[in-house]
Every structure is written in C-alpha cells, then in structure tokens.
Amino acid sequence: MSGKMCSSSNSIIQAQKLVDQLRVEANMERFKISLTAADLVQYCQEHRRSDPLLTGIAASSNPFKDKKTCVLL
C-alpha cells in the first residue's frame, strides 16, 4: 500500500513539473513567421559578401591553397 502511495506522489510531482514547464512555454511571446523569416533572410543578405564559401576568396589570400614551388633565380 505504501509502495502505491509513493509512486502516485512521484507521478504527481512529475505531472506538476510538466504543467509548470508548459505554462512557461505557453507564456512566451511569439512573432509571425512573415516577420521573423524576413529577418533571417536579411541577415543572410547582409553577410553574403563576407561569406568565403559563398563568394569564393582570392587565391592569394587563401592559406589552404597549395603553395607553388619557389624558383631560384
């Protein structure tokens, strides 16, 4: 009998935690996708020129490019 009581108080504690968590999430202020997506797009556009994998970088400034051998004159 005491075992049953223990597990039911545990499930109550768990259920209470779940309800508290959901209350926190429900109270969050949300924004429409049309607004938030526009910001995501804007961020991409603003930073596209400085994205080396998108625009490619000059061979001379790329440290990973294979170095040509030196020619001794």
Next chain:
Amino acid sequence: MWPVWSQTNQTSNRLCSCFLKMACQGLQKGETLATLKKECESLKKKLEEDRGKLNDVELHQVAEKVEVVGALSIKTRRVLKGHTNKVLCMDWCKDKRRLVSSSQDGKVIVWDGFTLNKEHGMSMPTTWVMACAYAPSGCAVACGGLDNKCSVIPLSLDSNENCAAKKKTVAMHTNYISGCTFTNSDMQLLSCSGDGTSALWDVESGQLLQSFHGHTSDILSLDLAPSETGNTFVTGGCDKKANVWDMRSGQNIQSFECHESDINCVKYYPSGDAFASASDDATCRFFDLRADREVAVFQKDSIVFGASTVDFSLSGRLLFAGYNDYTINVWDVLKGTRISMMFGHENRVSRVRLSPDGTALCSASWDNTLRVSRSFPHE
C-alpha cells in the same frame, strides 16, 4: 509505524479507519493527478494553436526573390591522418588554423591545419572520446567520453612535455559525455551527457554552477548561442526533442519536438535567432526561435541515412550536413533545396565544422581521418 495486531474490536476499528483514511487520501491524490493531466493536455493544445497562428508564410516563400546560390566547387585541400580509429569530434581554434580532434582510439590530437603537423597527442584513460573543444584562448582543450568526465588539458608550448599529465577533471556525469564547449572564456565549461542532463562548471574549482534537467533520454549534442544574443544554449537528444535553456536560471525556455528519431546535432544560426538540427530520421530541420516553430525541413526521398552533424556557413545561407552514408550535403537554408554534395570520406561523417573565418570546412569521419575543404575562388 506498524499496526500491532490485536484481537480487540477497538484496535481493528482503528485499523479500519486508518486504512479508510489512506484510501481517501489516495482518492484525493488521484483527482489531483487527473486535473494535472487535463491541464497538461489543454496547455499542449494551446501551444499548438498559438504556434499555428503564426504560420502565415513559409520561409522559402519569403526567400523567393533571393537569388539562387551558384554551383559550389568545394575541394578537399588537406587530409589529416593519425588517428587509429573513428574520429568522433573536432573543434577549431580561434586562430583559424589549429584544430583539436578526438577519437574512439582514446587519443586527442591538436593539429596545425596548414602544415598537417601534429602539435600535441594525448592519450585518455578511456576509448570513445566523444567530445572535444578548444578553449577561446587557444591555450587549452577540453575532452570527455565514456569515462563520464570532461577534462581540461592546458596545452604546453613545449612539444616534448606530456600535456595529459596536467589534465584536470572538471565535469562529472553519471553517463558518457556527448558534448562539451567552453563558454565565452576559458573559465566555464558546458557539458552534456548520456545521463540526460547538461551542466555548467567552473573550470578552476570544478564546481557545478548550474544543472539543466528536462530531457527524458540521452543528450547527444549542445551548442552555445552566439555571444551577442545572450546566455542561452540548445541541446538535442534521443528523446527527439531540442531544448533551449537559460544558462543563469537553469530553466528550459523553449522545446521543439518535430523530429521522428534521435537528434544527433544542434547548431545555432549565426544571428542566434534560429538553430538547425540533424537527426537519425534522415532530415535536418531549421527552427525559428522567435516564431517558436520549425520553419524548414531539409530532406529528399533519396536521402535515407541518418544525419549526424550540421554547421552553417558564415552568412547562414549554407548548411553543411554530414550523413551516415559517408556524404556531406550542402543545403540552401533559405530556399530549402540541396545545392551540392561532397564526397571523399570512406565511412560515416561524424562532425562538420566551419573554420572561425568561414574559409574552410573540416569534416571528421569514422574512416579515421579529418578533411579540410574549401571552395574554389570564383574567377
């Protein structure tokens, strides 16, 4: 307090009333549980409705006028060989040239990405070192795995010195360490574990500063929000949930349950307003934090293997995703389409990471190697 059995009526009456009281309390608790469950259901419904109301347009529709990304020619420039078993994790140093990698072989190696020189090689007292991270200063690395601990190792300038001897245990969990990262300084470490919790630690003292509970199964990945957006981080795990946490309060502030299988990796979008996830359900997804919902699914009928890792390019336009079919798919984040594929690894890709200046992509694999790739310069 055990009842003393007696033949007297008084005692048995008392016993009866005692059990009756307990039965009544049981009934009250039962009612409370039912009310809580009801509230739970109605809150979940409300959340779904509220999130649905904001779904006035799709991300790719908003991005319709954005020009298409041209074909990318990304080529492998370096192959880092040295590990004798699966490479499980890697991280870049802020100096944009050094990397740290960790492997099932129990070793943690610090490489110079330009020269391929192995600057440090450290043996851990465990195999499956599943997590490693470079400290912001570049003077230390953190690593952890099956030993259930995350250790910080200061890197000596003297290559002859045995760094592993100075290893300091910082994080302690009750199951494997799946991910770790320094916060904005060398002083604090965030860890996540197969024990379902993540934790914030003080590196110097090893003290637990905050613990984060909420996942109902192993956590497989974490990522810290870009410093401009404040003190939050995101985790993803085997309970198919991605949770966002407030580092100071320990509160789970947002939760997303959209994937159909384990989430293997989570990564913030560079602005901090969104994050991407990679899952065993063969999809990667994009979640908008201010709209509080999933806004894109990166999937194809031809992609049937789990995605294990994701990272964004510097502008956030490209999403690099490593899969269990040995490939890396490059997705257009805004349009939701695949731009190109990268081949080369001979086993699962376990980790992809852009270098801090965005010029190179490092991929780690179960084929025991790491590859550093970059795109051809456009003429």
